Amino acid sequence: MALERARGDLQGQLFRALRARILSGILPPGVRLPSTRQLAVSLGLSRSTVVSAYERLQAEGYVTNAAGKASRVADIMPPVAAPSRLPRPAPNTLPAPAQLPAPLAPGVPDLAAFPSVQWGRLLASAARHLPGAELGYDAPFGLPALAKAILAHIAVTRGVAAEPEQLLIFPSTRAAIALLSRTVLRRTAPDTAPVWIEDPAYPSARQILREAGARLVPVPVDGEGIHVLQAAGLPPPCLIYVTPSHQYPTGVTMSLARRLSILELARQTGAFILEDDYDSEFQFDGRPIAALQGIDQVGTVIYLGTLSKVLAPGLRLAYAIVPHGLLAEVQRGVRLEGLAVSVHMQAAFLAFLREGHFGAHIRRMSTLYAARMTRFREEVQRACGAVAELGPGTGGLQLALWFRNQNVGDGAVAASMQRQGYAPQPISPMYLGAPRAGLLCGIAGLMPERARTAAADIAAAVAL
CATH class of the missing domain: 3.40.640.10 (Type I PLP-dependent aspartate aminotransferase-like (Major domain))
Known part of the structure; x- marks a missing residue:
């Protein structure tokens, strides 16, 4: 199973790869998945990354996991068979990633976590x-x-x-x-x-x-x-x-x-x-x-x-x-x-x-988003505390960063971030009265392992 490490979001890549194999029948119902420790070693990942991917699979109904027992593929209805002329994905290749919103896009939930089953x-x-x-x-x-x-x-x-x-x-x-x-x-x-x-x-x-x-x-x-x-x-x-x-x-x-x-x-x-x-x-x-x-x-x-x-x-x-x-x-x-x-x-x-x-999804996503908000806020405070004041971050899908130097153009900073594949929004255009410069950053789709890099990239863009 090949992962594109340069893309980041290794947990999401692993989740989507395993999900694709389950839906295509490569991993049939009842089959035992490798232990999290075994898979982490074989792929060169942290065990926590594999555990998180398994937990998402279980939460969405693809995998069952009783206490003390191995994770197994759940018995779910298979998708409608594809036309015979379409080849089945090779077991040793990762399917093309879904088109998801760019990191730091405000107001967008984690679409990869949608309970599709x-x-x-x-x-x-x-x-x-x-x-x-x-x-x-x-x-x-x-x-x-x-x-x-x-x-x-x-x-x-x-x-x-x-x-x-x-x-x-x-x-x-x-x-x-x-x-x-x-x-x-x-x-x-x-x-x-x-x-x-x-x-x-x-x-x-x-x-x-x-x-x-x-x-x-x-x-x-x-x-x-x-x-x-x-x-x-x-x-x-x-x-x-x-x-x-x-x-x-x-x-x-x-x-x-x-x-x-x-x-x-x-x-x-x-x-x-x-x-x-x-x-x-x-x-x-x-x-x-x-x-x-x-x-x-x-x-x-x-x-x-x-x-x-x-x-x-x-x-x-x-x-x-x-x-x-x-x-x-x-x-x-x-x-x-x-x-x-x-x-x-x-x-x-x-x-x-x-x-x-619905209630279960809200509870699960609240836990995930709270962890992502906390991690991103900590990393931004560490990397950008000298140049930005942070919003409360006590809820919701985005975090406001206010520039301490109001001569910094938030439009230019946002444009610089967008050239790097991010999608924060400048805040000053959201005012009708006297504006205040800053960035609005979405946290929903930002995996914790990418938070430090994103915070460092914000600091570098503000310093330009």
């Missing part, structure tokens, strides 16, 4: 067994059973409180932001009721709000989140866009005092709050503070959730919980714009939730 089984089952009635036009806002299941999940994990009819399924949070903002803006002339937005902010949300006709007013973010009291004297907003669980891009969590303050402001002004809870599942420093929606007493908060950060962006499945006062208008927009999501995808995710795979 369980998901493929459930999606195939949905395609075969979905009732004919659910294939029609009768559920444009999402399968009712899925709405109930999602609500049951986020009621426990995020403290959200709503009725099933308030939860609408969308193909993405971007589509939801676009429709919801247009719906709110239609009620008030944006010149007299602007949209308040965090500063800095998620660039895509800012662009979508502008496309909807919003006049954006930046409100500063500090260590406690958006500081609405600093917006005193400005025209009252009709909409406020926030990311309270892990502010994008700073990573700070909005304090309870700020949460109560923004809810009171919305109550007094009649504004709606668009709460983008994009990656709240991954909290590494204790239990996260409940969502704004869960402590909203007057129906001002529109809550957004997504599978893009938890599972994979390509699933195209997000959801919004809409206050009753907006619900009919938003439902009308969903119908008119044809924003329905494939019922097979919805049914597969419903089964994924009911069978416990």
Whole structure:
């Protein structure tokens, strides 16, 4: 088994190579895998690298492993046979690696860890067994059973409180932001009721709000989140866009005092709050503070959730919980714009939730991401502490690095990193007001063994 050491991510290469052999039948069900020590010696790897690869195989259902016994290939359904003209991969060659996001890309989960076996089984089952009635036009806002299941999940994990009819399924949070903002803006002339937005902010949300006709007013973010009291004297907003669980891009969590303050402001002004809870599942420093929606007493908060950060962006499945006062208008927009999501995808995710795979995946990935965040933060602190101040790193999929010397161009640093195969993003363009230079680095796809090299490359790019 040949590994491309220059590419790094040896654990991922080993995982994908063994997975390919299992799926192709080269390693049939029941066959005993080499011990981790034996395979580590034969491949010249650390034992921890092999152990991690075996653990990923077991977590995704490819391998079984009872205490004190050898790891064996699980009895899984084989894939559909390839046409006979396609040769079987030779046992002594590594299959071509999948096209994955570049290291340090923010906001992207570890796509190599996607639970493809369980998901493929459930999606195939949905395609075969979905009732004919659910294939029609009768559920444009999402399968009712899925709405109930999602609500049951986020009621426990995020403290959200709503009725099933308030939860609408969308193909993405971007589509939801676009429709919801247009719906709110239609009620008030944006010149007299602007949209308040965090500063800095998620660039895509800012662009979508502008496309909807919003006049954006930046409100500063500090260590406690958006500081609405600093917006005193400005025209009252009709909409406020926030990311309270892990502010994008700073990573700070909005304090309870700020949460109560923004809810009171919305109550007094009649504004709606668009709460983008994009990656709240991954909290590494204790239990996260409940969502704004869960402590909203007057129906001002529109809550957004997504599978893009938890599972994979390509699933195209997000959801919004809409206050009753907006619900009919938003439902009308969903119908008119044809924003329905494939019922097979919805049914597969419903089964994924009911069978416990979703919770298990979140727990597993939270452990992995916490370790990657800790290791990357330690390495960046060691290599870049003199030139950069680090964000909190207590949750989420990215870490902010703020340059101590604000004369350093973060765009040039990001471009230098991208030429080396990385994909961090400069932070200064995320501001509407006075910018602060820095880098936003994704941690999800960065294997621990590459953290030191990546940190050294950042330090070298800043020094150029």
